[in-house]
Every structure is written in C-alpha cells, then in structure tokens.
Amino acid sequence: MNNANHFNRRDFIKTAGVVGALLLSNNGFARATKPPLGRVVVVGGGYAGATAAKYLRMWSLGNIEVIVVEPNAQFVSCPLSNLVLGGSKSINDLTFGYDALKANHGIKWVQDTVTAVDANAKKITMLRGELNYDRLIVAPGVDFNYDSLPMLASSEAQQQIPHAWKAGWQTVNLRNQLEAMPDGGVFVMNVPKAPYRCPPGPYERACQVAFYLKNNKPKSKVIVLDANAEIISKKGLFAKVFNETYAGIVDYRPDNAITGVDVASKTVNTEFDKIKADVLNIIPPQRAGKIAQLAHLIEPDYPWCEVDFLTYESKLAKNVHVLGDSVAAGQPKSAHMATSQAKVCANAIVQLMAGLAPDPMPVFANTCYSFVDDKQAMHVANVFRYDANKKLMLSAEGGGVSMSPSEKEGAYAQNWAQNIWADTLT
C-alpha cells in the first residue's frame, strides 16, 4: 500500500500540471484538482489499452484518472511486421514511444508487470507495488499455449524456432534466419487452428517470405502447414497469389496440423508429413493473455474472455473490462477491432461513471490490409453492429474483400498504419 500511495502523491503532482494545461487549451474550464469520477487502471499498452486510455481521458474531459500499466517501454506494431520479413520495412519503422500519448492526454504510466488482480478489493498487484481502481481494463493480447508443443516452451527453443507473432526481436530473429538461409533452402511455417491473432497474418507472412525468396533465393521454397481445413481469411485472394505470383515457391498444405517438433534438427511432424526445415517458424496456438488468466477472466475449458459487448465488462468479474485479442468476440483479432472495442468500452465507462446508461446499440468498423509483396495490398472491411437479441456484435451487410491486390491499396494500407498509430499513440 505504501508504494501505491507514494506513487499516487508523487505522480499526481507531476500530472496535475499536464492535465491543467490540457483543459485550459480546450475551453478554459476551471476544474477541481482531483478527477471527480474516479480511477480507471488499464493493464496493457497495446492497440486496445492505449486507445482506451486516450479516449477515456478525452471523452471524460479529464474527469477520469487513467493509469496504464505496461511492462515494455516501447510499442512495436504487429500490423506491417511481416514486411520486415519481406525486407521492405525495418523493425525500427514499427517501433514507437508512449511519450506523446502520456503528455497529450495526462495519462499516468507505470512500467511494471501485473502479478495479481483482486476484483473484490478492486486492486491490482504489480512486481513493484499495488494500485486501487474503480474500474479495471485488461488488454493483455494473446498468450501462447505450448501444451501441445512443450518442446517450444523455453526461450532457448524460441530463439532457434521463432514464433515472430509478437512483433519485436522475434521478428528480427526470423528475418535474420531467412537472410542466412542458403538458396535452395526450405522455410517451413504453420497456421494454428483458428481463432488466433490476425487471421490473414500467416498467409501474408507466407507471401512476404516468398517475395524475399523469389527475388533473392529463387531455388528456395515456403511450406505452409495449415491446421485449418482451408485458408481462413481472404481465401480466394491468397490462393490466387500462392498459385500465380508465387507458383513453385509457396507450397500450401491445408488440414496439416503440427503434432511435434524436433528443435535441434528443425524437423516438424504433422499427421501426414515429416519435414526438415532450414528455417522453421512455428506460430503456437493461442489463448487470452496471462493477466486475463490470473484475473480469472476465462472459464477453465475455454481460452477466451466472455464479455458484455455494450461495455466489454467481463462476464466473470464486476468492474473489470477486457479488450482486444483476449475477447471471445467471434470476429477477427485485429488491431482495428482492438481499437474499435476500446472506444466502445471507453464510451461506456465514461457514461457508467457519470451515472448514465451506455450506448445500447454500438456500431463500429474493421479494416484490415494484407501485403502480398513490397507494394501491393488487399483489404477485408466490415461494419459490425450490436444485435440486442443475440447480445453479440454481428457483421452488418455489405462487408467484403478487394477484387485483387493492388499498389493503390498498398498506399491505402500505409496510410491506414500512419493513422492508426497516430490515433493510438498521440
């Protein structure tokens, strides 16, 4: 408790000036020194958490105190990170700081790891202190489930066989291995059983690796072992690119779940095949992030968090909201979905903390681009609308995918990235 109190006093003084300046620049409102509506603690500074923090501050006009707890000092974007493998982006193009977000919106920040959540006491414990909250937002992304692939659970094994499914040094590692691979080598990757983070991501990755190989090591190939019965996102588009643009390079094998891996020899077993790879990239099965697990926000037999889609409040814990990839939404686990959910949640929390009803009919959009080479991209876009009878967000009419990948959409996708980064982080 001492730690938490200490943090509060010290940080409040530091933040008061920022908040004051912010409000003055709005409309010159006089305001109380303490936000009257209470405190929201946000666990996780990814797309969902950072967006929720920003919009809570903006929509409450500074009347809700927001503290983000995030272990990393930097934000690394998963969207566009496959382009690091293709070679048209560097990881340093996708890495950002949190300073602008904090300063622009008077968000308090703790760089720490959450170790426990006590929903009854409305308190979280971190490695270096505790925080009380009025409402908690948990946005931890995905956790890799190594139950079926225990040989990959160690960090040593993940150095040899990267997942590169959380952008950062893992992405750089896989790119380095690809660059070091001899011409004529075999790059083997998998697609885990859906749902997982970013449905089109593995197929985009296959394209990016194939793009690199076609231009640099044309005797090489990419074997894609898909645990699903078919391509699960932008199917016709990816199938055409695999069969035409990357004919002879991409070897796509549906219904081919991985049953085991020999780490030392980079050999992978499926029900049908045993394949020795020169570079092996295993994207493990996924479940709700660790904090969602330790906060008991998932049922024992289900890997994702059930929420009320009007507020994103957990069905298992009062005053605890869950956002982003951890949510059992039945929709793509994408960055745009994470930010759209975050805005519905922030909107609802501002209403609830002001004693008002949340929007009973949320509607939001999702747009997701995939790059097939360094310049051409294609989209899937949908509106999702709350169905009051089913109590679910359902796909509205009229959604769909590109006719074909194009350079024009490649430019749109780059614009998308710049806009979602600025919206999330400034």
Place this chain on the structure above:
Amino acid sequence: MKKLSLNRFLILLLTTSVCLPKFGNAAEVSSFTAVQNTHIRALAASCAACHGTFGNSVASSGADDNSGANAVLAGMKSAEFKEKMLGFKDGSRKATVMHHHAKGLTVNEIEQLAVHFSEQKRVVATPIKSQTLKASHE
C-alpha cells in the same frame, strides 16, 4: 458531493465543442440525447484507424485534404460527406474500400456522421515518429 461532481461533469459534457456537438439549451438535455450522442461519437471514432483522430487524417492520398483515400473528414461539409457516403452505399460512387463500410451503415447514421465530422475542428496532425527498438524489449 457525488451529485455535485456529476452535475458538473454533465455540464462539461454538454458545453464542450471539442468532442461533442452543441445542444441548443439545457432543456434539451436528457439521458436520451446523451446516449444518441455517444452512439455517434464511438462510431465516428472507429473511422480513425483510416481517417485519423476526429477525422484529422495524418496521411491521405487525395489531390486535396477532403478527397481521395484516407481523406480528412474533420470539417468536411456535411452535405459533401452525406453525398459521398450515400453514393458509396448505393453503388453510384466508385469505391475501393468505402462501399464495404457505407453499405453497413444506416442512412440515419450517415447523416449523423456527416454532422459530427462537419463539427470537428481541422487541426494539423502529423504521423508519429518511429524509434530504434531497444535491446531490453521482450
């Protein structure tokens, strides 16, 4: 005490011109209008992934701000917004991506979004600068 701060907050909510449309007078204020209002602001906010916070796109491909892909929506005339979106919705206007969104929205939502974006202030928004990835990152 709680009631006081709540009233104060509601006054703040309803008088700001930054985030919310203005109401004519306090008599119009009800929880119903507040809910209507928040419905559109959250929907409008989901456009930000491609069009920037409050429609202030930091990267667009058009000849000018209000045209082309990832157009700036902040301050766009409501009639222009409505005409374009209804065109995307009924297919009379050529689109690459926007028809997939416009068809999913109701005419009423399009009309309210048109008003919402016309009331947003155009501000100079710039992309965020990237950084070198630190060795300490996971």
